[in-house]
Amino acid sequence: MGPCFLVPDAVAPTMQVVSLTRENVTEYLRGGFEWLIMEIDYVKPCIALVREGRAVSICRSVRITSRVHEAGLETLEMFRGRGYAEAVVAGWAMAVRKLGGIPLYSTSWENLASRSVARKADLFFYGVNFTVI
Numbered sequence: 001m002g003p004c005f006l007v008p009d010a011v012a013p014t015m016q017v018v019s020l021t022r023e024n025v026t027e028y029l030r031g032g033f034e035w036l037i038m039e040i041d042y043v044k045p046c047i048a049l050v051r052e053g054r055a056v057s058i059c060r061s062v063r064i065t066s067r068v069h070e071a072g073l074e075t076l077e078m079f080r081g082r083g084y085a086e087a088v089v090a091g092w093a094m095a096v097r098k099l100g101g102i103p104l105y106s107t108s109w110e111n112l113a114s115r116s117v118a119r120k121a122d123l124f125f126y127g128v129n130f131t132v133i
Contacts, residue, residue, distance in 0.1 A: 005123035007093035017091035045095035057084035059092035105129035
């Protein structure tokens with residue numbers, strides 16, 4: 001179980017982010033996100049924050065419907081706590097909206113770091129999800 005959020009229209013990146021595409025993905029994905037190269041065609045939009053010539057935080061669409069995209073967010077451990085996650089979520093949400101989609105973000109109650117990203121990015125809490133196994 002965990003909280004679900006809508007990324008509001010007003011959210012914008014506070015740092016420069018780049019869109020990862022089939023054409024540029026190998027340029028940025030080294031030293032931590034190489035696995036994404038095989039998935040890049042299925043997780044669009046995919047937004048990265050680049051430091052030292054490589055992606056250090058990424059947000060991509062991990063669940064996609066005709067109207068809604070859900071965020072998948074990852075930041076390399078040594079680059080956490082610097083606001084990079086909020087920036088890529090905001091950039092990703094803008095890209096989703098340009099496609100005509102609604103950007104959503106969800107996490108688990110236990111994931112304090114992810115909940116902190118939602119709070120710092122000023123996301124709108126709209127409900128709770130749960131999984132039955």
